Amino acid sequence: MGQIEWAMWANEQALASGLILITGGIVATAGRFTQWYFGAYSIVAGVFVCLLEYPRGKRKKGSTMERCGQKYMTAVVKLFGPLTRNYYIRAVLHLLLSVPAGFLLATILGTACLAIASGIYLLAAVRGEQWTPIEPKPRERPQVGGTIKQPPSNPPPRPPAEARKKPSEEAAAAEGPSAGPQTNPIPVTDEIV
Amino acid sequence: GIDLPTDSGSKNNVTRNFLEVSLGLCLSRASASVLNLNCSLILLPMCRTLLAYLRGSQKVPSRRTRRLLDKSRTFHITCGVTICIFSGVHVAAHLVNALNFSVNYSEDFVELNAARYRDEDPRKLLFTTVPGLTGVCMVVVLFLMITASTYAIRVSNYDIFWYTHNLFFVFYMLLVLHVSGGLLKYQTNLDTHPPGCINLNRTSSQNISLPDEHFHEPFPEEFSKSEEFTQNTFVKICVEEPRFQANFPQTWLWISGPLCLYCAERLYRYIRSNKPVTIISVISHPSDVMEIRMVKENFKARPGQYIILHCPSVSALENHPFTLTMCPTETKATFGVHLKIVGDWTERFRDLLLPPSSQDSEILPFIQSRNYPKLYIDGPFGSPFEESLNYEVSLCVAGGIGVTPFASILNTLLDDWKPYKLRRLYFIWVCRDIQSFCWFADLLCVLHNKFWQENRPDYVNIQLYLSRTDGIQIIGEKYHILNSRLFIGRPRWKLLFEEIAKCNRGKTVGVFCCGPNSLSKTLHKLSNQNNSYGTRFEYNKESFS
16 A cells, blocks of 8 residues: 555546536536536636646656657646646645536536545645656667777787786776787797798 | 327326426436446456356356456456446436426426426535435546546556445445435326326416317216217326326346345355465575465366465555466365565565575575465466367467466476367467576476377477577576577567468467567467468467556
8 A cells, every 4th residue: 555656546537527627618608508607617627637637747666658649748747847746736726626617517527526636636745746757768879889898908819807807907998008018928939930 | 299108108208298308318318228237247247256167167168158258357347438438428418407307397297306396406406316416426436436447557556446446336335326216207097197188177388289179178967978079089188197106226126136146256255265375385486486385275276277365464455366376186285376576565475475584595494384474365266378278289478477377287287188188289488587487497397308208299399588688598507408499589470370380280279378468469460360271370368457
């Protein structure tokens, strides 16, 4: 139970509530019920909530499934900084948005659902969760020749690598060929016949 | 208007007469019927013990019918989505109805009204009547359940899905109350008050169009004459007021059967899993895998089935399914599971069973067994992999830890292969890490040797693939059988399928895959393609999460 990330569930709920608000609002304005302007408000609020909640936040552990095409909205939501990062603000915002829709019968369900989403966001905020945008991973440019190691600095015959290793081997390798004169492990004589 | 009386339609006639918009009523009744059916069917795929019994019994002889059982989770999800959609229709239609009931309140038929007075605020209707209030609560419960059942949540936070899904019981109780409100009524005295009859005592505010315009006031002494008159002109006189009675809630009939069945199944499973198992040994394998061997009285399982482990010392509420890697046989009652350590439950479980100091050593000394926590198991439950023994030729592809169902098949073949229909098994195991092959390397070698001794060297064809191309490429010195069957890189499925088709012309080959989704999709696609050898590949799919 300790590792549940409530924000993800609240996000799904808020997105669904936004859609319910839009549907209820359309029914209310199209049917020209009394107080139909609440219906119009509900449509606008629903669209706003959907846009805000569309980009899914990043999970603390593991990979997160992105919603299709969410990177555009991620850029917009990221702009608001702490306003969208903090879940307390989101909880209060959703609660306030849901209240006016409760006056009309057609949109009352949207109110209930958004209020529940707001409650779960409050729970997520209390547990210290935050909205982090899912960044696209920088594409790893294949490094040409990255695995090619430095060519050996000594001509053969060469002793095994462990014997060759010195504490300042990296500095020596950076320098390139060894600075000092070549010392052969086996004396080489030039045999002239 | 007036409808000609039909058997069931006539009972609702009077309602239709005074409600201006009957579309809302029709939609809500229609969606209610769909919801009745789906709410009753959705419970059936969740009776897992029953499904496991059907899978194994002789009562389901045809393989095609057994394969339908593989789709039980998909069926459950389909019913769930249908309930969601039609609940939306039902709620919208009823909201319109609520408005109409209050606007079109009729003083003539007080009993039929859902509203109590004209222009009653429809929101009050919603919240103060039994159907209204239970309906609102059901929508809230449904909202919670559906938002927690999306694929993203199931994959990342399975706990939320599991805990909210148990609210289904609240949903059903509310449903039982919802239909008991008695809103739908039918007329009980159709013979004395037929539809379209004229009420002579009332100054009629109804619009009834008569076949002809004549209207005679009957005098008491001329009663017989007026009767004759009515017979001639087909206009009936109402003898008495209409009486209504609430319909028996059909929903109770629909949901009581499956609900009782499901409750019986849960009770049976609870009783069966109440006795803890005795852990015989705990073995630590490379690549974060732990094997547990245990015994339990009267535990029988078929190869390929899975069990659900419940350890109260680790978590009081969580249950986790694991496939059996070794099934109890007539001679040996031990059975076992292999667990891969991912996630907090398995980590804590491992820390309880294998104290961190001895996690590197292979087998725990016997004296530590007294400190094992209590472990309860539920099951066994069926899976499509049981079917691999019922094909003449089977192709089993495993990815990583997905080898567990096939391990139980191999153990069973090691025990005795003759009773089964299987005569050739292609076993392909793809792993990322060379150490993973050590989990069942001994089993594979022993099996290979056994078939070699019995002069059936082609019974099991083993191919091991190491998908990571850097690193060590030898399993171990003593496993030369496996080393010679080890390939580096991923398998080339098309060539493999062609080879199997060529060697088994005209046969039906069962394809089983337990691994990542991409692998499953590739194999499914290849199984459905035709080949020139007349071999049929039947793909059997297991769904996880």
